[in-house]
Amino acid sequence: MKRFFSADDVTDLDALVQDAIDIKKSPLLKSDIGKGKTLGLVFLNSSLRTRLSTQKAAQNLGLNTIVLNAAQEAWTWEFEEGAIMNGSTVEHIKDAANVLSQYCDIIGLRCFAGLTNKEEDVSEKIFSLFEKYASVPVISLESATLHPLQSLADCITIAEHLPYDKKPKVVLTWAPHIKSIPQAVGNSFAQWMNKTDFEFVITHPKGYELDTQFSQKATIEHNQQKALQDADFVYVKNWSSFEDYGQVVPVNEDWLLTNEKLEVTNNAKIMHCLPVRRNVEVSDEVLDSENSLIYEQANNRTFAAQVILEKIVKGNEKA
Amino acid sequence: MKRFFSADDVTDLDALVQDAIDIKKSPLLKSDIGKGKTLGLVFLNSSLRTRLSTQKAAQNLGLNTIVLNAAQEAWTWEFEEGAIMNGSTVEHIKDAANVLSQYCDIIGLRCFAGLTNKEEDVSEKIFSLFEKYASVPVISLESATLHPLQSLADCITIAEHLPYDKKPKVVLTWAPHIKSIPQAVGNSFAQWMNKTDFEFVITHPKGYELDTQFSQKATIEHNQQKALQDADFVYVKNWSSFEDYGQVVPVNEDWLLTNEKLEVTNNAKIMHCLPVRRNVEVSDEVLDSENSLIYEQANNRTFAAQVILEKIVKGNEKA
Amino acid sequence: MKRFFSADDVTDLDALVQDAIDIKKSPLLKSDIGKGKTLGLVFLNSSLRTRLSTQKAAQNLGLNTIVLNAAQEAWTWEFEEGAIMNGSTVEHIKDAANVLSQYCDIIGLRCFAGLTNKEEDVSEKIFSLFEKYASVPVISLESATLHPLQSLADCITIAEHLPYDKKPKVVLTWAPHIKSIPQAVGNSFAQWMNKTDFEFVITHPKGYELDTQFSQKATIEHNQQKALQDADFVYVKNWSSFEDYGQVVPVNEDWLLTNEKLEVTNNAKIMHCLPVRRNVEVSDEVLDSENSLIYEQANNRTFAAQVILEKIVKGNEKA
16 A cells, blocks of 8 residues: 555455454554654644544554644645745745655645635645655545545444444434534545445535535435434534535524434434534534444544554555 | 542552652663553643653653643643533543543543632542543643642652651742742642651741642641741742632732741751742752752652553552 | 764764764664663754654664653743743743753754844853753754754765765855844854865855854855856855844845856755745755755755764764
C-alpha cells in the first residue's frame, strides 16, 4: 500500500476489515515492524481521536511518532503555485512536504475543508499538493472531502455487530448543528458503504444533498422517519450544504435524533464519529443507550490506523 | 492502586515515600513494566514540572506517553450534564473521558480551579466528571483543590532532609502574589502533612484561611514571625482567599519571606513548588541560599510520579 | 563534547563533517547509545526543520525526547536578574533552566533574537542565562546570533558536492524580505565558512553588513553580480540590518536571485536554510532547479544533530 486517501485505495474491503479485527485481538503481535521508522502526524486542524488513535497504532507497531501542529508550532503555509510570497504565509506547502519527507517514512496529514471555495475543496487542493511534493506515503487524517480512517473504523464496528440472518440496512441521517461543518465524514461513510452490499439509505433535508461522486447509488430519502424504517444501523452526522456551498441552510422540520424517532427501526445500533453536539444533533438518551456504538467506533480508530500503517510499512502489499 | 487524587488514596505514606526513594536510586530498574501500555497526559492548563516529570517517569517505566493540550489541540469541553450543546463547547467531557479511555491505560488530568464558582471547585466538578466517565485509572496532575504529585514529592524531599534527633517542625507560610491563585498546593501540602507526626503550623494573614477539610488539626498562627520560630522546614506559597472565594484580599503587613525573617528558624530548609514570583513571594537570597530545596523538590517530582505510575500499572497493589 | 553553541565548540570541522557523513550511511548503528537518557527540546520560537530533525536524530540514538513549547505550554520567562516579578512573567529563566536540568540529560534551546535590543542580542542574553543555570549540556537550536546545527548541516551538504579539482568558491548573498529577520543564519554560515579554506565571499547591499566577529576575513562585495562570478555554491538568505539594528533598510537595486543572475557562476549549487519566501528572496526557477540543494540541506539537519547528540552523550569526546 502506497497511500491512504479514500475507499478507492482499498481493493478488498472485507479482507481489510478482517485484518483489522485480527489486529484488535493481538495488537502487539507485530510490535517490531516499524522499528527505526518514523511516522509524522501533521495537523492543520484540531484533533482528538485521530491524534491519539494514530499515535497508539504507531506505538503498537514500534513506529516512532512525531506530531506537528503545523501553523502553531512551525510556519503558516502558502498553497498557490508560483506565489510571490510577500504576504502572511511563511513556507510553501511544496517545501514543507519535501522537507517533512526527509524526516518521516510515512506522513499523516489533516487538512479540513475551508468551506469558502468549493472548487478548491472538491479538488482536494491541499492534500493533493502535499502528496504531490511529498516523497513518502501520505495518509489522510481527514481531508477536505473524505475521512477514510473514520470510515474504516466504522466498517470494522458494523462488521462486529452484523445481524446474523440478513443483509443490514444502514441509514446515514443528517443532523442539525449551529455551525458550518464539512461534508467529509458524510461523504466518506457513503463512499465506503457503497463498497458493500448493505442496503444503504441517506436521509437529509432538501438542500443538503452530498456530492454525488460519493453518494453514488445510495437511496436518498428526504423523510427521516421513512428512511429509519427497519434500519439496523443509524449513522448520525451533520454537514453543511454542498450545493449552497458551506452554508447552514435553514431547515423547518425537527431533525434531532431521539429514541422516539428510532422506534421504527430494527432496534438499530447508533453511530457517530464524535465530537457530537449533544441534544442538538442527537439526544443524550440515544447516545447513552445500550444500542450506542460511539465509543466502540472510537476504539476501532486504533485498529483502522494500525492495519493501514502496517500495510504501508510493508509497502508493496495491497490493502 | 486504582486512582491517585489525594492523600486519602495512600494507605501507608512512609512506605510510599521509601519506595520512591528506592526508585530514585535505580530509576531504570523496572524499565519494562509499562511495555505496550500508554499513559495519556491531558492538560487543561499550563504545566512545566508536571508535564516533564511525569513523562520522564513514564519513560523510566517503559510506558508510552501521549500528551494532549485539550483545548488547543482538540476541542473545548462541555461540563454540564444534559446540556443542549448549541454554544461554544464542542465535546462533552463524558465523551472525551470515554474516548481517551479507549487509547490510554492510565490518564493524568490537570484541571485547575476556575476560582469563580466555589461550589464547583470544592466539589471537584471537572475531575470527578472525568473520572466518572473514564474506564481506566485517572491520576491528578493538579485538580481544583489538590496537587498530590507535588505533595508526595514534597514528602520525599522532607524525608531526605529530616533532622536526626527530633521530630521536625514544618511551617507552611502564605506569601504575597499579584494574581488570584488556587489554594490547591497549600491544601494539598496541609493534607499530606496532617498524615505525618510532624509538628505542622500554617501561617497566613486573616482572611486567607484554607478549607478546614485540608488544614484539619494544623496549628494556625497569624503572626508569621511567631510561626517561623524554630522551624526546620518552611514551605512558601501564595493562595487566594477561600472565604472570599478566589479574591486577592488586601494585606497590610509585609509577608515577603526574607533571610532576616528566617533568623528565628532552626536554620530551616526552604521549599516552594515553583513557579515562584521572585522577590514578591520570596526574596532571591532565600531561594538561592544553601538551605533552598526548590530544585530537589522539582527533581523528586519524577520519583513521585514514578512510584504512583508503577503501583497503578501493577493495579492491585496498595499505595 | 559539553555544549554546542557555535563553530568555536568544534575543534576539527573536517572530522566532524566526516563523522556525520558516516552516520548518514548507517543512522541506526548506535541506536542504543541514548538508552535511558532524555533530550529536552525547548522552543521559545516556531520551528519545523529543527524540531523534526532533532527528534529524528534522537530517535536514531535511542534517546527519549520531550518537546516543550515553553511560553504556550508552560510559563512566560523572566530574564532580569534580581527582578521583582510583579508583572507578566511567571517563571525566572534561572528556575526554568535548573528545573529542566532535573528531567533532561541534554537540553536544546531555541531563542531567537528579539531584534529590539542590540546589546542583549549580541551578548546572547537568553542562551547565556539558560546555560549558566542549566546543570546539563545545552545545545543551540538557534540563538540570537547563531544557528550552528544549520551551519553544520550546510557544511555536510557542501562536502557532499565539492568540486573535484579545485577549492570551491562559496558566496553568501543577502536576499530581500518583507519582515525584520535575525542575522543568525548569515552570521553562523559565515562563522563556519571562515573555519574552512574555501574562497568565501559575502554580498549584500550597503547597510546590511554582518557583525564582523562572524564575517571576519570574508571578502565583502556589494555588487551581487561581481560576487557571483565563478561561484560553486550560492547561499541565499535575508537578514535585517545589524548597524541600524533590526531594521529593514530600503534597498534600491533588485536582489531577488534568479537564474539569469546565476549565469555568471560556475553552474553553482543553490542553498537556503528554509523557510524561504519564494519569488521574494529567490525565484521558483532557482529553488526548483537541478542545482538546488535545499532539501538535501534539510535532510542533513538530522545527521548534524545526530553527530552532535552522539558526542554529547559520550561526554568527553571532542568534536
